[in-house]
Amino acid sequence: MNAVLQYTIQGLAAGSFYALAALGLAVIFGVLGVVNFAHGACYMLGAVTAAVLLDVLGLGFWWGLLVVPVLLFLFGVLLERSLVRWLLALDPLYNFLLTFGLSLILVDLVKRRYGVSGLPYERPEILTGQLKVGELGLPTYHVFVFLFSISICLLVWLLMTKTRIGMIVRASTEKADLARALGINVNRWVTPVFGFGIALAGLAGVLAAPFRAITADMGSSFVIILFAVVVIGGLGSIVGAVVAGFLVGLLEAFGQAYAPAYAQILIFVLMAVIVLVRPAGLFGREDAA
Amino acid sequence: MSHIDALPDASALEKRAAFVPGRSLQRWTLLAAGLVAALALPWFIYPPVAMDIAAWALFAVALDILLGYGGLLSFGHAAYWGGSAYVTGLVAVHLGAPFPVAVLAGALFSMLLALPIGYLSVRRTGIYFAMVTLAFAQMVYFIANQWSDLTGGENGLQAVPKTFFGIEQIETDAFYFYYAALPMVLLGMWAAWRIVHSPFGRVLVAIRDNAPRARALGYDVDRYKVMAFVLSAGLAGLAGGLFAISHGFVSLEEVNWTTSGKVVLITVLGGIGTLWGGVLGAVIIIVMEDRLASSGFEGIGIITGSVFVAVVLLFRRGVWGTLRHVIVSRRQR
Numbered sequence: 001m002n003a004v005l006q007y008t009i010q011g012l013a014a015g016s017f018y019a020l021a022a023l024g025l026a027v028i029f030g031v032l033g034v035v036n037f038a039h040g041a042c043y044m045l046g047a048v049t050a051a052v053l054l055d056v057l058g059l060g061f062w063w064g065l066l067v068v069p070v071l072l073f074l075f076g077v078l079l080e081r082s083l084v085r086w087l088l089a090l091d092p093l094y095n096f097l098l099t100f101g102l103s104l105i106l107v108d109l110v111k112r113r114y115g116v117s118g119l120p121y122e123r124p125e126i127l128t129g130q131l132k133v134g135e136l137g138l139p140t141y142h143v144f145v146f147l148f149s150i151s152i153c154l155l156v157w158l159l160m161t162k163t164r165i166g167m168i169v170r171a172s173t174e175k176a177d178l179a180r181a182l183g184i185n186v187n188r189w190v191t192p193v194f195g196f197g198i199a200l201a202g203l204a205g206v207l208a209a210p211f212r213a214i215t216a217d218m219g220s221s222f223v224i225i226l227f228a229v230v231v232i233g234g235l236g237s238i239v240g241a242v243v244a245g246f247l248v249g250l251l252e253a254f255g256q257a258y259a260p261a262y263a264q265i266l267i268f269v270l271m272a273v274i275v276l277v278r279p280a281g282l283f284g285r286e287d288a289a
Numbered sequence: 290m291s292h293i294d295a296l297p298d299a300s301a302l303e304k305r306a307a308f309v310p311g312r313s314l315q316r317w318t319l320l321a322a323g324l325v326a327a328l329a330l331p332w333f334i335y336p337p338v339a340m341d342i343a344a345w346a347l348f349a350v351a352l353d354i355l356l357g358y359g360g361l362l363s364f365g366h367a368a369y370w371g372g373s374a375y376v377t378g379l380v381a382v383h384l385g386a387p388f389p390v391a392v393l394a395g396a397l398f399s400m401l402l403a404l405p406i407g408y409l410s411v412r413r414t415g416i417y418f419a420m421v422t423l424a425f426a427q428m429v430y431f432i433a434n435q436w437s438d439l440t441g442g443e444n445g446l447q448a449v450p451k452t453f454f455g456i457e458q459i460e461t462d463a464f465y466f467y468y469a470a471l472p473m474v475l476l477g478m479w480a481a482w483r484i485v486h487s488p489f490g491r492v493l494v495a496i497r498d499n500a501p502r503a504r505a506l507g508y509d510v511d512r513y514k515v516m517a518f519v520l521s522a523g524l525a526g527l528a529g530g531l532f533a534i535s536h537g538f539v540s541l542e543e544v545n546w547t548t549s550g551k552v553v554l555i556t557v558l559g560g561i562g563t564l565w566g567g568v569l570g571a572v573i574i575i576v577m578e579d580r581l582a583s584s585g586f587e588g589i590g591i592i593t594g595s596v597f598v599a600v601v602l603l604f605r606r607g608v609w610g611t612l613r614h615v616i617v618s619r620r621q622r
Contacts (some may be wrong), residue, residue, distance in 0.1 A: 036417050092416045093362050101597030108590030224427045227420040261435050268428035278413045
């Protein structure tokens with residue numbers, strides 16, 4: 001029982017990174033129709049930026065949590081304005097390829113500057129150690145990561161469903177022409193939404209910084225699993241991205257505990273099953289297929 | 290302007306086929322020039338690099354069957370290139386088979402592997418297809434990594450021999466090996482050309498341009514796509530097997546997604562839907578990488594990534610496509 005709870009919280013913590021980043025991917029896809037291959041690189045940039053902030057300016061984890069998403073938002077705005085924008089009218093494959101090229105550039109730039117070995121990063125004092133629940137001890141940082149990420153996901157969900165901005169964004173996603181006809185300037189939302197999605201990837205990166213090795217390559221396999229996550233959840237579905245993110249995290253944790261050799265393969269087996277049984281994903285709409 | 294341009298939804302390919310008087314002479318000239326270049330290559334370029342170019346060229350041509358003619362971007366072709374590389378290597382190491390046999394075994398394995406993956410992947414199109422194929426290829430990567438008894442895991446599969454009926458020069462000298470391997474590359478290219486210009490290839494283009502119409506005409510769309518996927522994987526396997534033999538070594542890198550990305554880059558740089566564009570793309574990218582690596586430059590990804598971004602933003606027709614566009618528009622004037 002103890003062990004199961006241990007793996008569960010571990011899986012939920014790992015799933016937190018996937019859920020946050022996949023949420024960003026889903027929001028960008030929803031509004032721009034772009035699958036951002038550079039999402040893994042942005043996650044990596046988030047972690048690296050947090051490490052550099054600590055090293056150079058002495059800004060710790062809490063500041064990182066605040067500053068890094070803002071920086072990545074600006075980075076995303078810059079990317080959208082300078083590159084992504086020009087290909088929006090074309091087949092989405094072109095932006096997929098563009099962002100693929102970008103991720104090659106970003107990864108090798110970081111590699112050149114900071115080398116291939118990991119950057120050091122320490123978690124804040126409060127988040128070290130164990131949290132006592134009855135007789136059980138849970139790693140505080142895992143619990144924190146899970147609670148933090150689930151609240152962000154909830155906030156985004158509230159933002160999308162309960163506010164006027166969210167309604168506009170959703171309308172632009174689902175029926176862009178109709179939204180335009182009603183006098184909504186859809187194009188105005190494209191840039192901030194892209195930045196927002198990138199900021200979420202960066203936020204996942206900061207959360208991962210005290211937890212994973214911070215290297216230039218940390219986003220490379222992450223982004224592939226992220227793709228599996230959004231295929232499982234249904235691309236463009238916000239709820240799907242979050243649920244599938246946590247699901248994949250759990251699968252990974254339990255896989256590593258009980259069948260370590262197959263942990264990573266299991267994720268793709270799950271994806272294969274979903275593609276076979278429900279091609280549009282768990283929460284995707286059939287017509288979006 | 291020929292009559293077919295007036296048709297509102299004639300595909301780009303049909304327009305191309307309909308125009309050009311005297312194109313058969315031009316085609317033979319190009320073919321002869323290409324053959325001479327292929328034969329002369331190892332005299333001008335370090336022979337192992339020449340072999341790399343030949344293998345990557347075939348790989349890119351194989352991908353273009355799917356991408357240019359089927360309209361399906363596979364971002365997981367490393368699975369077939371690398372999968373075949375492993376099987377080729379294993380057959381060569383354990384059975385001591387002559388390398389063409391080993392390579393054919395590898396290509397066959399790739400086709401078998403592509404059958405279930407293709408069957409699942411064609412259920413989605415466009416960007417979904419790219420993501421699903423990518424994820425399946427990563428599954429193959431993890432399996433290759435886990436099964437290290439067989440594949441050597443992170444160390445790679447080492448000491449793959451170039452067995453060839455005891456002819457020592459071919460087995461030891463990369464210069465002669467190139468000429469022993471070239472016929473298989475050319476055979477693969479010819480097969481690609483046949484596939485694209487066969488009735489099957491025309492149906493594939495029809496499906497790319499208007500799938501519902503092709504379905505209404507009675508074509509089993511998904512089956513055609515799976516067949517194209519398997520054929521493309523087989524040719525990619527042929528290329529991967531030759532690459533493995535040429536290097537005498539198979540690394541995990543061959544099944545990694547960076548390899549899938551590289552072949553997409555080569556194909557797009559050469560020109561999507563041009564078939565031979567991939568050959569030019571391979572020459573450019575492999576020579577560039579070789580120069581950068583030997584000059585000790587770190588961060589090749591910065592250069593290749595920039596090339597990618599520039600091609601996608603500025604000339605989406607690719608090198609071959611741009612050249613042809615220039616020639617065509619000049620002639621039409």
